[in-house]
Amino acid sequence: MATPDANKPTSKDKESVIDRRVGIDRRDLQPTSVTNLERRRGPGRRLTDFVKSAEEGEMSREQYTFLVAIDAFKRVNHKTFPTWTDVLEVVRKLGYRKTMPSELSLGDTVEDWTEKPNAASNVTKLAHEAD
Secondary structure (H helix, E strand, C coil), X not given: CCCCCCXXXXXXXXXXXXXXXXXXXXXXXXXXXXXXXXXXCCCCCCCXXXXXXXHCCCCCHHHHHHHHHHHXXXXXXXCCCCCHHHHHHHHXXXXXXXXXXXXXXXXXXXXXXXXXXXXXXXXXXXXXHCC
């Protein structure tokens, strides 16, 4: 028969238990790289109206058009999961062009550029036609 103290932790058990609450709270850490893409919310950080309305099911005309265009691309090309290049192709064919300097901080590995608003999408040329 077990004694009443049989289930009580011993000092040896207490030494092997790691209390995660004692360590550094990751929420207190400052981000190592600020890109302007962080969406993590904390005290005083609220969702933008752009994101909040979409998450609540109220899409803007732009969001809805993008959604329909991606869905059409997937259906026509029999792709359940389009690649990022596919997504960029759809965005360019919707008429989006890089006409403004970037609002993102992507570091020195990416060179920013702009193009004319009426620039061609350049996504339908075949590789052998690029010459």
